[in-house]
Every structure is written in C-alpha cells, then in structure tokens.
Amino acid sequence: MAEATNEPKKQTESTLPEAAAEPSRQEVQAPAQPAVPGVPDEAAPAGVSNPKADIAALNSLEMHLYAHRYAETMMGCFGPSIDPVKATHDRGEAQAILDEEDQELLCAKNTGELLERLQRESPMLSRTQRAQVRILRRERSRLMDVPPKEQAAFTRLLAESGAVWHKAKAANDWASFEPYLDRVVNAMRHIANCQNPGKNPYDVWLDYYEQGTSRAFYNHFFREVKKTVVPLLQEISQRPQLSRRVVEGRFEAERQWALARDLMDLEGLDPDVMVLTKTEHPYSDGITTNYAMIAAHVYEDDVLSNLYTMLHEGGHALYETGVNPEFNYTSLKGGTSMGMHEGQSRFFENYVGRSEAFAPALLKLLRKHFPGQFSRVSARQFYMAANRVEPSLIRTEADELTYPLHIIVRYEIEQLLMEGDISAQQVPMLWADRYKKYLGIRVPDYTHGCLQDTHWADGLIGYFPTYALGGAYGAQLRHQMIADGMDFDGVLATGDIAPIRSWLKKHVWQWGRAFDPQEIIQNACGEPFNVAYYTDYLTQKFSSLYEL
C-alpha cells in the first residue's frame, strides 16, 4: 500500500517516444545571419552536422521561449485581478506583441532548419532533448499556418472579451457579452481553418486541448457517461435526500483563508513555491517547479466551496510542481494536456476529498478553524453532506455525479456554435433548455447560467470536455494504484497522502509534456484509456450512498 509496492513495471525511461514526422508547411522569410533574440544562427556549411552547436542553439531557443512564458503567465494570471480597470487594453497590446514574438521565433526559417537537423541527429540527443524537439516541432507546425497578425488580433480580442465578461457576469448582462462570443467563435473557427483547412474546426480545438481526441471520441465518452449518470440520478431522486445540515452556517472569510492554507499543507504543497491569491473565477497555473499559483475565492455561506476549490486547484499545483525540475526552462515543463491536468485536480477534489476515508482528516481541519460548527459532526455525516446529489446551476459547485452533465450542456452548445448552427444570441435559450433536460432545473438568470464561466471569454472553446475526461482519467489511475497494491482507503485514513502523491509523481507528474496523455495512461496502467473505470466507480459509490 505504500510507495515500496509501486513496481516500476509499466513505464520505463526507454519508452520516451521518438518524434513523429511533422512536415512544416510554409516557411517564414528569415534572415541569413540573424543576431536577434532566440533565433538560431544559420547552420555551418550545408550537410555538415554539428550536434553540439545545434544543442546550444536548442537551449538558447528554449530560454527565450521560457522568458516569454514567464512574462505571459504573470500578465495572464495576475493581470486580470491586479491590473487597474483602465489598463486592460494596454495589457492586451503587450500580450499580443509577446505572442507575435513567440510565433515569429518558432516559425523563423532558421528555427525550422535547426529542428529538422536535430531530428536527423536524434541518435546523438538525450531522451529529454528528443522529447523537446518533438514538442517544439509540433508547436511550430501548429503555428506555421496562422498569420502572426491574426494570432495577435485574437490575443487582443481575448483581453477585451475577458474584461467585458467580468462586468457582464456581475451585471447579469448577456447582451454586452454576446457580440464578443460571436467574435471569439469566428476567430477560433478561422484559426482552426488556417491550421487544418480540411478538418472540422471543433475537432481541431478538441485535439489541441487534448491530443488524440475529437467529437467522435467525446461522443462515445459522453454517451457512456450519460448511460450511467442519467438513470442513477433518476433513481436517486426517488430516495430520501442526504442531509447537508451539518455543513451549513456562516463561515467568516479570514478564517476560511486560514483554512485554505492548511488545506494546501494537508495536500502536500510546499508553501515556498506557492502563491495563493484572490479572484472571481478560481484557477491555477505554474511557471517553473518553483512557482505555482492558486487563485481562489471564499463564500461566507459555503465552506465546502472553499474546501473543494482548494483541493481541486491544489491538484493542479501538485502536477505543475511535480514535473522533473530538469524540464524547468524547456518546452517539457507543464502538464501534458488539459485533461490530464483536470485528472489531477479532480483526483484530489473527488477521489481524495470526497471519499469517506479522508473525511476525518478534513473534519479535523474544519474543527480547528470552526470549532463551534464542527465539534459534534461525525465523519459519516460530513461524508454524506459532501456527497449529496442535487441538480444545481453552478458547475464548479456541482456534486461529483451531476458534474459531467454540466459539461455535456457546454459540449453540445460549443459544437453548435463552432459548426455555425447557432449564434451567440441563441445560447441563453439553449442553455436553459439543456439544464431543464439533463438536470431538471430552471435557469433564473445569465449570471447563474451561461455567464457563469470565464472559458468562452478566454477563447477556451473545446476545453470544457477535458474536465469530464479528467475525472475519468483519475478513476482509471485510482484503479491502477489499487491494482499496484496500494491500500487506497487505508492511506486516506492516515491523513498523510504522501504515497498517493508519490505514485502520481512517478507515473504522471514527473513526465511533464514528454508523453502525450494517452501514452501516460498506457504507461501507467498497461492498457489504453477506458471509461468503464469511471462509470463503475460512480455506480458503486452512489448506489452505496443512496442504498439503491
């Protein structure tokens, strides 16, 4: 059950993949002898291989991309919460220029030639360097066909639409955001068409956020999920409801922030590599393994919201800081995909945080900060309260069972938008319709409806499905931990989840972007992704809870 039993049987270092051939389609005009930031010098006489010089050029290229990533992460993450109201446009301009620089750097002719030479020299490269070349070639190929000015215009649009959404949500004002959604959709369709004219634009974006996925993949996935969740929900609605009374009350904000810090400790985050800040819409991000950030919020009438937000965002931060530190200044730093990222965050939110075995550990912290409210609450009562199934309006506050239905609503609307079947104007009506159909509830306003999430304003159409997929990845990883001999509930019961972190670090986190998500699952579990682990888990957990 502890670390010692984790056999390294499935994933060995030698499985790091070779780069796939990805021909570049169009070369950007570039100088013969650039002396300009990051673009490699021209090769020595053609045909003469000089891997040492090429590796130095690769490292220099990576350092420039790293510096820009650092700046872009600071501006993108802190900008919206820190920057003055009137600075939005100026930030967008700066972000657009940095984007343009990245694109021109990657698309320069010399960069293309360097990457081709490195590809040919791969026997002389380390496994890490081969993985870097693979990722850089893929990113270059993706950017080659998008005119830099269009990419920059998209960045500018997002800075603006993010700010408009922010105000629109607060004011329950769909009309002001609506034209921006149309503009975002158009821009994303256009960019997808530039990249892959023959492919459905939504498929292009689904594959971008999760390599190897498509509408076909998700249609199958969501069909299976619906087949399990909808009947379960139906049966549960016939049963007596679990009580949430024990977690109700008022919870003073400052104490909740202190609780949030203790939750980070409990999860195993090093405070010296973390920033915790306040925001409207929670998120997390990371730069190097020495720098992860969590932005969260607290509601004085809902302590569970804080608790599960922190566990969720903390899971992202564990992934970011658990990557091999040698990847820090390279393109291999970061999570391999959005789905795998959500796989980690939802792992700590649900498989750890909403388990019965971990309830005593959470209850102990709640008692520390709110002794009056929690001194007489039992672990079983808390577990039941945290798992009450109840169709609701807000995705981020949803229980584990209805959560994927919130995603299905968005997935269906995104498809219609991207295929041009509807415009933004029809979104609120469709939103209300789908919430009625899948969750059986009425949407009272935009703020609690189609304005609740920041994603569309941020140009993240195609991202939502990865949340649900991440939940399913997590179920499969959890199943494998147990198959590997871990006494999963036993570990949770100790309140020290170091063995779980070690397993995930070994099989997922450390690899950063060196493996694609499907490879991570295959290597970790010895079989491909299988939705059944997820649907089985949901069936078992909620049948037991509601005595179905």
Add this chain to the structure above:
Amino acid sequence: MAEATNEPKKQTESTLPEAAAEPSRQEVQAPAQPAVPGVPDEAAPAGVSNPKADIAALNSLEMHLYAHRYAETMMGCFGPSIDPVKATHDRGEAQAILDEEDQELLCAKNTGELLERLQRESPMLSRTQRAQVRILRRERSRLMDVPPKEQAAFTRLLAESGAVWHKAKAANDWASFEPYLDRVVNAMRHIANCQNPGKNPYDVWLDYYEQGTSRAFYNHFFREVKKTVVPLLQEISQRPQLSRRVVEGRFEAERQWALARDLMDLEGLDPDVMVLTKTEHPYSDGITTNYAMIAAHVYEDDVLSNLYTMLHEGGHALYETGVNPEFNYTSLKGGTSMGMHEGQSRFFENYVGRSEAFAPALLKLLRKHFPGQFSRVSARQFYMAANRVEPSLIRTEADELTYPLHIIVRYEIEQLLMEGDISAQQVPMLWADRYKKYLGIRVPDYTHGCLQDTHWADGLIGYFPTYALGGAYGAQLRHQMIADGMDFDGVLATGDIAPIRSWLKKHVWQWGRAFDPQEIIQNACGEPFNVAYYTDYLTQKFSSLYEL
C-alpha cells in the same frame, strides 16, 4: 492663482529639441533580411529615402520595446512581493533574457541604420517622432558597448542580491549582504567602463540617473545644502523642541489602508488607473498612463509614516499618469529623470503635505479614520508635529530639514565604493561615522543603518543624490508657480489642489521624456536650475517654525 493665470509664456511646443548627434560606436552583426520580432527590415536600395516605411518601422520597434517594458515592470515590481520564495532565481533568469532581447533589438545593425535614416529625415518627422529618435539613439548608444551577456549577468545578480538584502535586513545580518554589494559595485564599475572608458564610473552613473549631472555638479549642490542645513540644525538644537504628542498612538492597520486610499483621492489620482499593494520598501512605478502602481506599508505606531509615504508615492504616480497619453507605447513614456521624478514625489510630500496651509485637509482625513485621536487636534499642532526636526536613523522617515543629510551620507560612501577606496566591509563603520558627524546620532544596528535601503541591492548606486536634487527642483517649481501668479497657500487651504496639478502637468508631466530635466526647469522657470530656491525655502520655513 487658478489655472487661467498660468501663462504659456516659457514653454511652447516649438521648443522640442532636435536630436543631438550621437555616433554609434560598434555595430552588432545583424541579418540582411530579418523577419524577427521588432528588428526593422533592411532599407530599400541605399540612398533611397522612404520616411513612411521608416516611421512604420519606428512604430513597430517601439511596440516591441513597450511589450517588454510591460512584462519587465510587472516582473520587477510585483515579482519580489508576489513570487514564491524559491522562484527568485527563475525570475532572474527570465528577466535577464528579456533584458538581453531589448539590448539585441536596440543594438541590431538594422536598428542603427533605421535611426540614422530617421535622423536624416527629421524635417519630415513630427516633433514627437523626433523626440523618440533622440531618446532611442541615446539608449542605443549607451548599450552598444556593454556586451549583452554582461548586462544579463548583472540582471541575474540583482535578482539574487535583492532577495539576499531582503533577508539580511530582516535578520540584521550585514555579513550575508556584504559580498553582494562588492559584486554590484564591481559590475557597475565594469559596465560604466564599457560605456565610457575615459570617464569616472560614478560620473557615468550619476549622469545616467540624472542627465547632465556629475560629481562636480553634486559637490557644489551638496556644499550649498550643507551650508544651510548644518547651521540651521545647530540653532534648532538650542531651541525648545516641537511636540509630536498629538500624532502619537496606535493606529489600526486596516483603517490606515482605508486612509491611504482617501489620500490617493485627495491627491487627485484616478483609482481606475491605480494599483495599491503592500511591500517592505515603498515604491511606485508606471507602465502606460492607464497603469500606475504604489507599493506601501503601514506601521501601527506611526500614522505619519503612512501619510507621507502615500503623498510621496502618489506624486510619482501623478507624474506617470500625467504624461501625454500619445506617448504611451513609445520611449517617451515615463518621467524624464529620477531627479525630476523625486521632484514630483517630494513636492506632494513636502511642499503640499508638510505645509501649514494643507494641514486642515489632512487633519480632516485623519479625523475621519481616527476620530478618537484627532478630534481635538488643531491644524497648527498637526503642522508642528509633522515638521519637528529631529536627527534620526531612517531616511524615509526623516523630517524635511535633516533629509538631505541622509543623502549626503550615502553620496559620500557611494563615491568611495565606486572609486575603489573602500570595499563593502568598511561600509558599516563609515555609515556609523557619518551619521555621528552629520546627524549626531549613534547607529545601533545594520537594519536601522546601512541595510535600511534596497537601492544598492538593486544596482541603483548613483540614484540617492537625485532624491535631494528632486527636493530642490520642487522648491524652484513652487517658486515659479507663485511667480506665475498662483496663490499657492490659498490653493492648499481649499483642500483642492487641482490648480497645482494642472501647473505641473502643463510644465512637467505631459512632456514625459521628450525633454531632459535641465530643459524642463529652463522651460518651466525661464532660468536654469538654482539651488538657492531650496536653501531659501528651508531657511525661511524652519526659522519661522523654531523662531530662530
């Protein structure tokens, strides 16, 4: 006394200076046909002038420099207070790379050729464009002789020394910071030697922070200041002391932050372009006119510290946001020099904030936030308390009269360090010696002595003298406002200082970096800088206060 009486007699638009000839010394190897971020394309056939294309290239160059400036300001200002403890090194790496990029961009051969062509085409340029070319040529010339790797190494060193200083100050631990000061001094001497091998390194840096200054200039300036301040201080020490009793007490931190926001309002700052954040060492900075930041601190046992810190940093922010908005994405954005910047900050701190006429306005705010303490304090009592002259240890908390003596201590030590006459090891002893000699007090430890300021750790040797000079600029500007017909005390007495802001905006702020500081003074006052306005002001104010 109001705006209407401000005759535009001294500064007219036609006085924008022509670019001085500044031959570049060494060209960086650059591509024939660069397509890389920011570096202009090669000119059309030599000799064929194409001002339209050149102006487009100038704008593009400026946009790239702007985007980097945005990123660098975020990282430099927020980094040290926001970033996780362990991220310091990673931030330094990113900052160093961005610095390198700026330098390579400005030093590229094509950039040099573009600026030379624009210089030749100046009759076809707007006055703003001519000023841009002047500033860009000067910056390029300054960078041409510093190898980019050395500049980057300096940036990395500063990220580290800043973090070391932070801990050293908290721990009263000079030994840990000492080697870093030696390294900073060596690096700054070396960079100065690269730039101007024939010139004294300290003179190079003095001129960098304040164009047109040198040791000769400051030796004269400080001699005059000492001639006034030292005897005044001597006489004051024989007189009965002013009481500070009325401002003593405990002032709860959260209320002080609310007071800080009201002070920003009183000063006339637009909250929609401002960020107020917390820090150990107060500072302010600006990006565009839509983005200024103030970092401050509060001490619960010293409300005056908060009050004068906010007025001071608010003065900087007024300058940054008062620049002509058309300069936003150009090299003309920002204050023209450190001294002129301090001239604005110390204007609001002292000539406004420590005046008798403005005391009722400040008292009104103090009464609002701390009614218990201030309800029975008179404006006269408050004025006297805020102007009590008392030799003290901390520069930023010093009264207006002893303040320049703190600067003289630093100026003398900086000279010795930069000339190699002493090493960092001797600084604490010299510090103690000079505080005894000029201020008559004993320095009890490093934290309240030579570790109090962040400047040396940040590579700002040569910056301190601009604080004192700024005070003197302010005195001359104030004198000129009155000569222009403003009833200065009358304006202060109304509590609405809009006429003062308008005068400064018209004569100083709007010009950004389009004029050098000596030109600003000449244009605003119709005569060159003259220290006598400052020494006369001090003599008159403190003779009257202490009935000398």
